[in-house]
Amino acid sequence: MTNRIDKFGLLVKLAISLIAVVLIQGILGYRLRFFGYFDLPLIITIYYGFTLGRPIPAVIIGTSVGLIQDTLAGVPLGTNGFSKTLIGYLAATTGTKFDVDLPVARAIAIFLFTLGDGVMVTVLGVVTGAGPANYTSIMLHWLVSGVFNSLLGLLMFGIHDRVTHVST
Amino acid sequence: MRVVLPSKKPSWIALVVLLAFHTLLLSVQTNHRFDTSFVRVWLLDSLGPVEKVVDFVAGEIQSVWHGYFALIGEHRENLRLHSDNDALRLELATRQEDAGELARLRKLLDMKSAIGGKTVAARIIGRSPASGSQTLMIDRGSNSGIVRDSTVLTPEGVVGRAIIVGSDYSIIQLILDSQSAVGFVVRSSRRLGILKGSGASALEMEYIEDDNDIKQGDELLTSGQDQIYPKGLSLGFVVYVGPRQGNFKIVRIRPSVSFGKLEEVLCMTDRIPDVSIGQAP
Numbered sequence: 001m002t003n004r005i006d007k008f009g010l011l012v013k014l015a016i017s018l019i020a021v022v023l024i025q026g027i028l029g030y031r032l033r034f035f036g037y038f039d040l041p042l043i044i045t046i047y048y049g050f051t052l053g054r055p056i057p058a059v060i061i062g063t064s065v066g067l068i069q070d071t072l073a074g075v076p077l078g079t080n081g082f083s084k085t086l087i088g089y090l091a092a093t094t095g096t097k098f099d100v101d102l103p104v105a106r107a108i109a110i111f112l113f114t115l116g117d118g119v120m121v122t123v124l125g126v127v128t129g130a131g132p133a134n135y136t137s138i139m140l141h142w143l144v145s146g147v148f149n150s151l152l153g154l155l156m157f158g159i160h161d162r163v164t165h166v167s168t
Numbered sequence: 169m170r171v172v173l174p175s176k177k178p179s180w181i182a183l184v185v186l187l188a189f190h191t192l193l194l195s196v197q198t199n200h201r202f203d204t205s206f207v208r209v210w211l212l213d214s215l216g217p218v219e220k221v222v223d224f225v226a227g228e229i230q231s232v233w234h235g236y237f238a239l240i241g242e243h244r245e246n247l248r249l250h251s252d253n254d255a256l257r258l259e260l261a262t263r264q265e266d267a268g269e270l271a272r273l274r275k276l277l278d279m280k281s282a283i284g285g286k287t288v289a290a291r292i293i294g295r296s297p298a299s300g301s302q303t304l305m306i307d308r309g310s311n312s313g314i315v316r317d318s319t320v321l322t323p324e325g326v327v328g329r330a331i332i333v334g335s336d337y338s339i340i341q342l343i344l345d346s347q348s349a350v351g352f353v354v355r356s357s358r359r360l361g362i363l364k365g366s367g368a369s370a371l372e373m374e375y376i377e378d379d380n381d382i383k384q385g386d387e388l389l390t391s392g393q394d395q396i397y398p399k400g401l402s403l404g405f406v407v408y409v410g411p412r413q414g415n416f417k418i419v420r421i422r423p424s425v426s427f428g429k430l431e432e433v434l435c436m437t438d439r440i441p442d443v444s445i446g447q448a449p
Contacts, residue, residue: 019215019218022297023215023218023219023222023294023297024222025297026219026294026295026296026297026305027219027222027223027226027293027294027295028226029294029295029296029297030223030292030293030294030295030304031223031226031227031230033428036295036299037299039299040297041297041298054179055179055180055182055183056179056182059179059182059183059186060182060186063186063189063190066190068211068297069297069298070298071207071208071211071212072211072212072215072294072296072297072298072305072339073296073297073298073301073303074208074296074301074303074331074332074339074341075298075301076193076194076197076198077193077194077197077204077207077208078189078190078191078193078194078197079194079298080298081186081190081193082187082190082191082194085183085186085187085190086183086187089179089180089183092179093179118299121298121299124194125346127194127198128194128197128198129198129347134346134366134367134368134372137366137367137368138367138368141299141368145299
């Protein structure tokens with residue numbers, strides 16, 4: 001019984017943190033223009049993929065955060081859901097097969113996942129009739145976003161490592 | 169770093185199921201077989217109040233930062249000043265902010281009376297959480313009279329249209345969004361065309377074969393032919409007329425509205441055929 005309550009509590013915490021991430025992305029993107037280059041939901045998906053190391057929870061987290069993002073962004077439902085699901089899976093499997101404890105490996109992985117997310121969202125946008133008008137600017141956005149996400153991801157993972165070391 | 173717990177469940181099945189689910193979801197929306205707007209409206213109404221509270225807190229933190237912490241360097245140079253001087257500065261900053269807001273609202277009110285139709289003022293509380301889409305969230309919805317496709321504008325020009333309308337919150341698609349298309353008329357030559365969002369900070373004209381009469385500095389107004397935006401609202405100014413590429417030429421437009429500085433907007437709650445703001449005399 002206690003175990004069930006613990007699991008339920010954990011799920012509620014996770015759901016709240018995912019919703020909070022999407023809301024914070026929306027608000028900071030409005031208040032600080034440069035924050036539009038960050039993609040917190042993507043970083044969270046990669047983060048959980050790496051730290052959990054289990055593909056099933058990672059894809060569920062990716063799906064959830066992607067669908068919330070789609071809902072509040074006004075894009076067709078499933079666009080970010082599809083992309084984040086795949087990235088959650090890839091992050092979890094990468095995390096178990098490669099050593100992503102090294103900062104350089106993490107930064108490269110986040111950069112590549114950001115590019116992959118951008119490509120997938122754009123391709124799905126084109127398929128659903130919502131493709132970008134200017135591909136040059138969107139590609140530039142992916143590159144800058146990849147660098148920004150890598151830096152923020154490194155910071156977040158660093159904090160996570162410290163907290164884990166302190167608590168163990 | 170990782171706590172890897174071995175799982176015997178074939179994880180790829182979960183992946184395939186979820187990817188198939190998303191593909192199906194995208195497919196039914198593309199074919200218009202299933203309307204997902206009720207999910208969006210429900211989530212928007214549920215999360216809107218949370219976003220408003222978080223936005224308020226973020227705004228207050230930003231206000232304190234600009235009014236106090238950003239002045240720490242200056243404060244050090246003026247150590248001899250009394251502590252109440254800081255309080256007065258903070259109060260002054262707040263008053264200036266209020267005065268700025270008052271001026272903006274006054275401009276909106278002037279515009280409201282010029283338009284003549286029913287409008288409602290709204291505050292922006294968030295931006296699109298997904299890269300690639302240019303949307304804003306406002307704190308007004310169907311309870312204030314906003315409906316889908318309601319035109320959203322400022323005294324400078326057109327901002328966009330409501331695409332998802334909840335009870336008290338709405339999502340606005342900016343004219344910059346790559347899915348946005350607006351019918352325009354060039355103020356001087358009365359040439360008609362379609363203006364497409366680029367997903368970035370500029371707009372682009374679509375299918376311009378013969379641009380002899382389009383030149384830098386030309387102002388574009390809404391033509392009203394798209395049946396969404398009323399005629400005569402300012403859209404932007406031509407900033408670049410490019411060389412021919414294939415059959416068409418690229419023409420870039422700087423929007424009339426400074427999207428980076430938007431705080432309040434005016435939403436039209438009834439469709440009116442013509443607007444006198446910005447129309448050629």
